Amino acid sequence: MGIPSDPKLLVESARAGNRAALARLISRIEHRNQDTRTLISLLYPHTGKAQVWGITGPPGAGKSTLVDRLVSRLRGEGKTVAVVAVDPSSPFSGGAILGDRIRMQKHTADPGVYIRSLGTRGRHGGLSHSTKETVLALDAAGFDVVLVETAGVGQTELDILRLAQTVIVVLVPESGDSIQVMKAGLMEISDVFAVNKADRPEADKLVRELVANVGLNPHDENSWIIPVMKTEAARDVGTVELLGEIARHQEYLEKSGKKAEKAKVFLKEELVDILIEGLRNSLDSVLGTDGGRDLLERLYRKEIAPYEAAKVLSGQAGE
Ligand SMILES: Nc1nc2c(ncn2[C@@H]2O[C@H](COP(=O)(O)OP(=O)(O)OP(=O)(O)O)[C@@H](O)[C@H]2O)c(=O)[nH]1
Ligand SMILES: [Mg+2]
Structure with a gap:
């Protein structure tokens, strides 16, 4: 059995018992990119x-x-x-x-x-x-x-x-x-x-x-x-x-009824994790721009306080 690269086929193959496909699927989950999101969305209903x-x-x-x-x-x-x-x-x-x-x-x-x-x-x-x-x-x-x-x-x-x-x-x-x-x-x-x-x-x-x-x-x-x-x-x-x-x-x-409660906590945490991960990624990229580096320099020179800098960034990171 080969390993399909298409996300939908990969998920189907892993669910059908193809262990190599499952291994590949988990590696792709570890990559933490757009592909990860697609895969989790396909897996979630199951x-x-x-x-x-x-x-x-x-x-x-x-x-x-x-x-x-x-x-x-x-x-x-x-x-x-x-x-x-x-x-x-x-x-x-x-x-x-x-x-x-x-x-x-x-x-x-x-x-x-x-x-x-x-x-x-x-x-x-x-x-x-x-x-x-x-x-x-x-x-x-x-x-x-x-x-x-x-x-x-x-x-x-x-x-x-x-x-x-x-x-x-x-x-x-x-x-x-x-x-x-x-x-x-x-x-x-x-x-x-x-x-x-x-x-x-x-x-x-x-x-x-x-x-x-x-x-x-x-x-x-x-x-x-x-x-x-x-x-x-x-x-x-x-x-x-x-x-x-x-x-x-x-x-x-x-x-x-605690099992159902735990399942809800798990999903709520997954949602929060997704949002935090997204925010961290966009902050990383904003801080990597010229504007981001400028802001950091101003912070180091004490021209701007950390909370002020955060305010500036939270506007940009959400964009
Ligand atoms: N005497 C004795 N030794 C045991 C028993 N169970 C496990 N061991 C030994 O304890 C050692 C460590 O066992 P592991 O199962 O690797 O322990 P672990 O908690 O998974 O270790 P880490 O993953 O490294 O944290 C091995 O040498 C086992 O053979 C037991 O019931 N009695
Ligand atoms: Mg161990």
Whole structure:
């Protein structure tokens, strides 16, 4: 099968299961140009069916090992799965994800699994926007579950995780301190905790601390109480129980109407992202003109205050 370059045919081909077309489609989404807009418009009517899960936690916690286990189990249930590994810190995602590639190799021959890594690739910002739109594309391509793995807890990662319906935070005993979890804001974004490397001592201590912290969250009979699960991804222990809790969370979202709410928040953010991206682009081009450079010079010489300069620019950038 060849890869059509026409946007409409490309989208059709990706939706029909052509993986090379899907890969090309995602690359074109990453280019962030007019073509990206055309593609998203074509994809949008087909979105809204996939379950989107986020997986985060400190580096080396075992996220990818766990993802690999989850993918195998989901395939066993006959579900199709896409995995997006996001690595904001790396200028190109190839290196950091290499180990994962090797690990995931057994899935590459499986047409029901698609794996993609996204890195910054020198782009200024915009990674969370590209990631969101990649998830839209995978949803439109018909995957039952889209799994997004991010490492660390920077602003970009937190932004990215907001696109997920269910967020699994993976922790390990020696990252120990559940206070760290609170500080990093992980408690707020977590829907399920997985205490991985449960083969290590102190695992039960971390579980107890997390359970105690979860209990401190204000809650009533309708609240979701974050379950704390023990896993040993390396030996595939606890995966089924973890999947059970994820499924229970998805049910909770459906029944409580929170899933529909999350979908609305996602789309509102997508709209805001589009407008901000457009504004940033037009500002970049205005600042690149002679007039823009003049204005900057006047700002540096203190002939004009930043707010005054912004006023001048906001008139021009909107044009
Ligand atoms: N002892 C033990 N080791 C594990 C377990 N799960 C994963 N590991 C090991 O932990 C190391 C890191 O695992 P990864 O799955 O790459 O961790 P990650 O969180 O994806 O790492 P980054 O993506 O680099 O942040 C690997 O050597 C795994 O084999 C476990 O349950 N017990
Ligand atoms: Mg990983």
